[in-house]
Amino acid sequence: xxxxxxxxxxxxxxxxAAQAQTVTVMGSTALGPLVKRxxxxxxxxxxxxxxxxxxxxxxxxxxxxxAGNCTIGISDxxxxxxxxxxGIQNHDIVIEPFTLVVNPSVSVRNLSGQQAEALxxxxxxxxxxxxxxxxxxxxxxxxxxxxxxxxxxxxxxNGKPFSSDQLIQDSSGAVMTAATTTKGAIAFVELDFAExxxxxxxxxxxxxxxxxxxxxxxxxxxxxxxxxAYTNPAKADAQTQAVAEDFLKFILSASFQDEVVPKxxxxxxxxxxxxxxxx
Amino acid sequence: MDFRNTNAPAGPLTEAVRPVALEGNGPVTDEALILxxxxxxxxxxxxxxxxxxxxxxxGTVFLVxxxxxxxxIFSLLGFLAWRGAGAFVAIPGxxxxxxxxxxxxxxxxxSPSQDRFGVLPFIFGSFTVVGLSIALAGPxxxxxxxxxxxxxxxxxRAVMRQAMDLLxxxxxxxxxxxxLATLLPLLSKGWLDEQPAAGxxxxxxxxxVMIVPTVVSLxxxxxxxxxxxxxxxxxxxxxxxxxxxxRVLIPAAWPRLVTAxxxxxxxxxxxxxxxxxxxxxxxxxxxxMRTLTDKTPVLRFLFTPASTLTTxxxxxxxxxxxxxxxNNVLFALGLLLYLLTMGSILLTRRLSxxxx
Amino acid sequence: xxxxxxxxxxxxxxMDRTMKAALWAVALAFIAALLVxxxxxLKQGWPVLNWGFLTKMPETLDAGxxxxxxxxxxxxxxxxxxxxxxxxxxxxxxxxxxxxKEGRWMNFLRLCIETLAATPSIVIALFGLMxxxxxxxxxxxxxxxxxxxxxxxxxxxxxxxxxxxxGVAHELKEASYGLGATKLQTILRVLLPAAAPGLLxxxxxxxxxxxxxxxxxxxxAGTNTSMMSPDFSLKAPGxxxxxxxxxxxxxxxLPDAREIAAGTAAVMVLVLLVLNIMVRLVDRRxxxxxx
Numbered sequence: 001x002x003x004x005x006x007x008x009x010x011x012x013x014x015x016x017a018a019q020a021q022t023v024t025v026m027g028s029t030a031l032g033p034l035v036k037r038x039x040x041x042x043x044x045x046x047x048x049x050x051x052x053x054x055x056x057x058x059x060x061x062x063x064x065x066x067a068g069n070c071t072i073g074i075s076d077x078x079x080x081x082x083x084x085x086x087g088i089q090n091h092d093i094v095i096e097p098f099t100l101v102v103n104p105s106v107s108v109r110n111l112s113g114q115q116a117e118a119l120x121x122x123x124x125x126x127x128x129x130x131x132x133x134x135x136x137x138x139x140x141x142x143x144x145x146x147x148x149x150x151x152x153x154x155x156x157x158n159g160k161p162f163s164s165d166q167l168i169q170d171s172s173g174a175v176m177t178a179a180t181t182t183k184g185a186i187a188f189v190e191l192d193f194a195e196x197x198x199x200x201x202x203x204x205x206x207x208x209x210x211x212x213x214x215x216x217x218x219x220x221x222x223x224x225x226x227x228x229a230y231t232n233p234a235k236a237d238a239q240t241q242a243v244a245e246d247f248l249k250f251i252l253s254a255s256f257q258d259e260v261v262p263k264x265x266x267x268x269x270x271x272x273x274x275x276x277x278x279x
Numbered sequence: 280m281d282f283r284n285t286n287a288p289a290g291p292l293t294e295a296v297r298p299v300a301l302e303g304n305g306p307v308t309d310e311a312l313i314l315x316x317x318x319x320x321x322x323x324x325x326x327x328x329x330x331x332x333x334x335x336x337x338g339t340v341f342l343v344x345x346x347x348x349x350x351x352i353f354s355l356l357g358f359l360a361w362r363g364a365g366a367f368v369a370i371p372g373x374x375x376x377x378x379x380x381x382x383x384x385x386x387x388x389x390s391p392s393q394d395r396f397g398v399l400p401f402i403f404g405s406f407t408v409v410g411l412s413i414a415l416a417g418p419x420x421x422x423x424x425x426x427x428x429x430x431x432x433x434x435x436r437a438v439m440r441q442a443m444d445l446l447x448x449x450x451x452x453x454x455x456x457x458x459l460a461t462l463l464p465l466l467s468k469g470w471l472d473e474q475p476a477a478g479x480x481x482x483x484x485x486x487x488v489m490i491v492p493t494v495v496s497l498x499x500x501x502x503x504x505x506x507x508x509x510x511x512x513x514x515x516x517x518x519x520x521x522x523x524x525x526r527v528l529i530p531a532a533w534p535r536l537v538t539a540x541x542x543x544x545x546x547x548x549x550x551x552x553x554x555x556x557x558x559x560x561x562x563x564x565x566x567x568m569r570t571l572t573d574k575t576p577v578l579r580f581l582f583t584p585a586s587t588l589t590t591x592x593x594x595x596x597x598x599x600x601x602x603x604x605x606n607n608v609l610f611a612l613g614l615l616l617y618l619l620t621m622g623s624i625l626l627t628r629r630l631s632x633x634x635x
Numbered sequence: 636x637x638x639x640x641x642x643x644x645x646x647x648x649x650m651d652r653t654m655k656a657a658l659w660a661v662a663l664a665f666i667a668a669l670l671v672x673x674x675x676x677l678k679q680g681w682p683v684l685n686w687g688f689l690t691k692m693p694e695t696l697d698a699g700x701x702x703x704x705x706x707x708x709x710x711x712x713x714x715x716x717x718x719x720x721x722x723x724x725x726x727x728x729x730x731x732x733x734x735x736k737e738g739r740w741m742n743f744l745r746l747c748i749e750t751l752a753a754t755p756s757i758v759i760a761l762f763g764l765m766x767x768x769x770x771x772x773x774x775x776x777x778x779x780x781x782x783x784x785x786x787x788x789x790x791x792x793x794x795x796x797x798x799x800x801x802g803v804a805h806e807l808k809e810a811s812y813g814l815g816a817t818k819l820q821t822i823l824r825v826l827l828p829a830a831a832p833g834l835l836x837x838x839x840x841x842x843x844x845x846x847x848x849x850x851x852x853x854x855x856a857g858t859n860t861s862m863m864s865p866d867f868s869l870k871a872p873g874x875x876x877x878x879x880x881x882x883x884x885x886x887x888x889l890p891d892a893r894e895i896a897a898g899t900a901a902v903m904v905l906v907l908l909v910l911n912i913m914v915r916l917v918d919r920r921x922x923x924x925x926x
Contacts, residue, residue, distance in 0.1 A: 022774040022870065033886055036859050037695040043862045052775035052872035053859040055882075059598035067601060069769045082374070083600075138475055143560065144392060145598030161393070165567055167477055167584045168560035170594050173887030174459060181464045183473045192888045263696045265888060334817040338734055344726025345735075348793055351786060352747045355754065358762055419661060426658040439662060441911055442669050444839055448907035449672070450847030450877040453900045456884055457672055488668060493840065497795075500833050504802045519643045519651035538798060542791070545753030552756075552850055552881070593757040593850060597764075613758050620753040621746060 022050040023244050027061020027074035028147050029171060030096060030190050031227045034264040035074055038251045041260075049243055058147025061230070068235025071244045075228045076147030077154075087234045091248050094227040094257075095267040098151055099194050099211035100204040101176075103185040108132040110205040116156050119186060122163025127184060135184040139166040140175050148172060151225045152188040176201065188223075192265025213262075217271050227266065356617065363611030366396075366604060375604025383608060384615075389562040389591075391605045398612060400565050404479075404587040405619070408554065409547050411483035412490060416547075417540045419487070420494025424539075425524050427495070428502040429510075440499070446492035455556035458485045463557055471582060477559035480581035485553050490543040497539030501532040541627050548620050551589035559584020560594065588616045676904060679897030688898055692864065693879070698891040702879060702899055704860035709875040709906070711867070712777065712856065713845045716784035720841060724789045725834065728796025729822060745794070752790040759787050760854040768855055778869040780856030787851060788841040795840070799833025800826050831921045839914055846907065849877040858882050876903050 025035060032055055039051040056064070058075035065073025066083040076096060079088060100116060102108065108131055111119070118124040119137060127135045141162060142149040153159060167182075169175045172189050179185040180200040191211050194203040203211060206223055215221035229248055233241050250256060257268035364370065366378050378396055386397020427439045458481060466476035509531055513523035529536065561567060561584035568583045592609060599606040642648070677684075691701025735741050763783030773779045803826050811821040827834070856873035860866075874882070880899045883892050 022776070022872075024768075024774045029885060032858065032882075033695050033888055039859060040695060040862065047862075050774075050861070050871060051859070052857045054775050054853055054857045055885075056597045056854070059600070063598075063600045136474070143594040143598070145595050161390075164561070164563035165570070166561060167475060168594075170555055170560070171885030171887075173883075173885040173892070174556055176887050177456075177459050177884075178463075178475075178477075181460070182467070182475050185475075190888075196888055196890060196892075260696070330817045330820065334819040337819040337822070338730075341726045341730035341734060344723045345730040345793075347723050348727045348748065348789055349744065351789065352751050355751065355758070355762055355786075358765070359758065422658055423661055423665060426662045430655055430658050431662065435662075437915070439665075441908075441915065442666060444843070444911045444914070445904070445907055446669060447840060448843035448847055448903075448911070450849060450880065450900075450903060452847075452849050452877055452881045452884070453672075453676070453903070456880075456896065456900075457675065461675060491665075496836055496840070500799075500836055503832070506804070517641060517643055519647050521651040521654040522643065522647055524654075535798065535802070538794075541749060542752060542794070545749065548753045549755035589755045589757065592755060596757060596761060597854065613755075616758075617750060617754060621750040624746060624749050624753075 022052050023072065023240055023247060024070040025051060025053045025072045025074060026056050026064045026070045027072075028058040028076050028227070029055045030058075030076055030148060031074045031094070034094065034227075034261065034266065035229075035251070037260055037264065038247070038256060041256075042247050042250050051247065057145060058150070059145040065230045065232050068232050071231065071236055071240055072248070073230045073232075075230065076225050077150045078228065079230060086232070088230045088232045091229045091231070091252070092226045092269055092272070093229050093248070093251050094261055094264075094269060095216065095224055095272055096151075096227050097191040097211050097213070097216050097221070097224040097265075097267065098148070098155075098188060099191050099223065100156070100206060101179060101187050101189055101194050101201045102204055103138075103179055103182060104200070104202055105183045106132055106135065106186070106202070108204065109202065110208060113156075113207050116206065117158060117160065120152075120157050120162060121160050122165060125163075125165070138182050138185045139163060140178050140182070140185050140187040141166050141168055142172070142175065143168055143170060148188065148190070151223075155223050155225075156188060190265060195265065213267050213271070216267065226269075226272070356614075359610055359614040359617060362607060363614045364607075365602060366607035366611045370602075372602045373604075373607070374600065374602050375607070378604060378608065383611065387565055391608075394604075396604065396608050398588075398608070398615070400562055401586055401588045401591050401612065402615070402619070404558075404564070404585050405548070405589065405616070407479050407585075408482045408486060408558070408587050409544065409623075411479065412486035412547050413540065413544050415483065415487040416491045416494055416543060420491045420540070420543065421498050421529070421536055423491070423495045424498030424502055425528070427499055429520060429524055429528070440496075443492040443495045443499075446488070447496065451489065451550060451552040454485050454489055455553035458553065458557040466582075471578070474582070475559070475584070476582055477557055477584045478582040479558070479585055481557040482554040482585075482587075485557055486547050486550060489550065489553060490547050493546055494539050494543040497542060498532075498536050501535035501539060502528060504535070505531055537627055541624055544623065544627070545620065548616070548623075549589060551587075551593040554587065555590040555593060558586065558590055560586055560590055562586045562591065588612055588619075592616070673904060676897055676900045679893060680899075680901035681897075683891070683894045683898035684901055689902065692862075693860070694889070696889070698889065700889070700895060702876060702895075702902060704864040704866070705874055705876045705879040705899070706902065706906075707865040708777065708856070708860060708873045709846060709877070709903075711865075712780050712784060712852070712873060712875055713842050715777070715781035716788065716845045717838070717842060719781060719785035720788040720792055721838065723785075724792025724837075724841075725796045727789070727793040729800065729827075731793065732797045732800035733818070733822060733826070745797075748790045748794055752794065756787065756848060756850045759783060760851040762786070763851060763855040774870070775855065775857030775872050776870050777856060777873040780852050780873050780875075781869075783851050783855040784845045784848060787848065788844060791844075792837050792841055795837030796830070796834060799830035799837070802833065803829040828921075828924070832918060835914065835918055835921065839911070842910070843907070846875075846903070847877050849875075849881045852878050853881070876906075 036053055039053060043049055043051055058077055061073035061075045062079050062083055064070045065088055066086045106127055115130045124130060125137050127133055127137055169178055175187050175189060176193050179187045194201060209215045209220040211221055216224050231244055261268050365373050367380060369377055383396050383398055387399050388395045388397045389400055427436050462481055463476045466481060467473055509527055510523055513527040564583050564585040568579050571579050592613060596609045688701050690703050692703055694700030767773050767779035767782050768775060807825055807829055808821060811825040852875055858874050858878055859872050860874045861871035876899055880896055883889055883896045889895060
């Protein structure tokens with residue numbers, strides 16, 4: 001019985017060891033749902049194509065695509081110079097707005113750029129220093145290698161280091177759960193989270209501007225980045241690369257951008273014509 | 280071939296049935312026993328060649344299985360060692376600077392973005408969390424197994440067994456979410472006046488709940504495998520239930536009980552998904568503990584956001600650039616984790632030998 | 636003549652009563668803990684738990700999704716990984732219990748095996764990513780996930796098998812040899828059946844681990860599913876219930892994220908309950924035969 005089962009398993013697995021034509025996507029968990037939805041729609045329209053998606057975070061996506069280990073690497077931030085030297089190609093697929101959020105116990109609803117920076121670098125540790133009640137500031141952040149945190153560091157902290165008095169959660173979902181249940185909490189998440197959790201969490205305006213597509217478009221709200229999809233034509237085989245390019249074209253098609261992208265909480269790239277961001 | 284199994288736990292019954300060598304035949308061998316059968320039952324002769332062949336073949340098959348396992352172990356170790364070594368030795372493909380063993384393994388400061396790679400906080404964190412949970416889960420698990428096999432009424436045994444098997448199967452994610460959404464607010468409201476409760480205590484509690492079913496399941500097997508004569512003998516001598524449990528059954532089952540705890544500890548050491556939601560994930564927890572003077576030392580220890588080897592690995596390893604100093608150090612951490620596990624297993628074995 | 640009091644000492648009787656009470660308390664605390672966790676899961680998942688939930692395809696951005704492909708993938712992966720790990724694990728366990736020469740090497744090997752069983756799943760996950768997904772070019776698929784899960788379980792199975800076989804009473808083995816059986820016959824017809832309860836526990840532990848594992852599968856089987864369900868193809872991406880649970884919670888942007896998460900957890904618990912009952916029935920039959 002042992003031998004037979006072993007042989008059966010070996011045969012099943014070994015027989016299908018031919019070159020896989022699957023498009024492998026790795027990277028940002030923020031962009032994950034959007035790309036997942038696109039993959040579903042694309043696979044339905046093109047039966048026979050397999051698109052396999054895994055997470056890992058923006059940095060994983062960039063590392064893996066630079067090494068040629070996947071077909072598409074999705075990220076919330078641009079690749080580094082070293083990574084770009086490997087010949088990866090960028091496709092900007094959406095605009096990702098981010099927002100500061102606080103636990104409802106905190107009465108502050110607007111923060112200036114300076115105040116936000118001070119809150120996260122540790123110069124301010126009590127809410128009464130920025131116009132709130134006497135309550136300790138509990139910072140809830142993503143890990144050092146998260147794309148969302150990289151955006152946060154560049155836009156809110158202006159490159160300065162984070163305070164060491166912080167709670168770290170692996171995913172934005174866990175950050176939200178912690179923030180909704182902890183008095184005095186402040187966090188930095190995608191806009192979609194704030195909208196889907198109204199009542200449990202309060203969004204905070206930045207320099208007087210609330211996080212909204214209109215404000216982003218008008219340039220009044222600077223906390224956003226582009227969603228990037230990188231491919232590595234040099235390291236992928238021609239067929240898979242062609243499918244990947246077609247898939248990205250689908251994501252950038254008008255119908256997808258106008259109907260599906262806002263549902264995921266993002267903004268279509270078409271609005272980016274006048275925007276400036278280094279992310 | 281000497282078929283006496285000299286490695287099973289020796290006991291009074293085993294001694295009694297050790298085979299006595301047949302007079303004049305020297306050591307008892309397979310052949311010595313086969314011959315009488317052949318002589319008395321002619322039909323057996325026809326089965327013989329096939330059975331012998333299958334016997335030889337089977338030995339090889341089982342050996343191959345073991346070799347696969349060995350290959351698995353060594354390829355995994357090799358993988359860890361090769362990538363981890365890149366942190367300390369110049370290997371082609373490295374992109375970061377070479378680190379010294381001292382700064383990594385004796386360093387207290389972990390800030391990779393500022394080029395500091397001290398991993399002691401993670402080591403202390405792992406020891407603390409695993410130690411706390413074993414201290415809780417070991418006795419709890421063994422005592423529960425005792426309850427199920429000796430004290431509980433028949434009908435309850437099945438219920439408890441079911442409950443344990445169910446708990447084993449609950450995925451770590453569920454425990455993590457339960458911890459994050461229910462346990463932390465509970466601890467926070469109850470003990471800490473609404474301050475966040477993430478830290479060692481929450482992790483230890485979640486881990487205990489996770490590993491106790493494993494310990495209980497295997498301990499129940501250990502107790503049930505004991506010959507009933509042990510318990511009967513003790514009772515015949517007039518002992519109470521508890522006396523027979525504490526003085527006869529537990530010592531008799533001790534080796535297997537220790538293995539049960541070790542396997543449970545294995546799960547505790549390797550667990551990351553569940554703990555990472557309730558531990559706070561702060562690599563700078565040592566420094567942080569010193570600064571939080573508004574709490575007593577005990578509360579500070581139990582409730583400061585901390586970090587362990589596994590949670591750090593799970594959060595950062597996939598995200599770091601391959602062959603960078605950061606990435607290499609994390610692989611070295613993986614190897615360290617493996618070695619620490621090995622060390623604690625050895626220690627537990629030494630302790631178990633003394634008792635038995 | 637004075638009546639002899641043959642009962643145990645008073646102190647021993649008090650200790651006995653106290654410990655029995657303590658043990659009852661511990662056991663009841665467990666059942667209570669289990670009920671609390673189950674209760675929380677079922678309460679939150681109740682709105683979603685209906686036949687539709689089990690048979691609908693999932694929604695990524697909208698409310699109202701189901702878990703059909705994930706449910707199938709979970710069961711499929713457990714079956715595949717057990718098929719791969721049971722033969723090797725049990726075979727290795729038999730070898731170590733019955734064939735191997737004792738000595739420092741064997742003890743070192745046992746140590747390595749127990750340590751491997753304790754390896755954090757993230758290491759196996761990355762190993763699986765590098766070997767199956769990338770080096771073998773299997774991408775995120777059912778086959779990568781199944782092999783990675785097998786790697787996770789082989790050490791545990793080997794160790795439990797070895798212990799169970801060693802735990803079998805010597806008289807049985809010696810009687811078998813005494814009747815003229817070969818080693819293989821003894822193993823297959825006497826030792827394994829006698830060790831069956833232990834093997835069953837090991838299998839249940841392995842299956843439970845495979846069913847509930849998420850870290851390993853995120854990096855080997857992926858976080859999305861095939862559009863067809865049930866899809867038996869080994870090349871299809873294979874998100875399971877555990878991964879889906881993790882994903883929905885981590886992502887948190889589904890409008891009904893809480894309900895889907897709780898519903899998924901509830902389904903997982905129910906599946907486990909059913910499987911456990913089946914296993915207990917098998918166990919009872921085995922024990923009956925053994926007697």
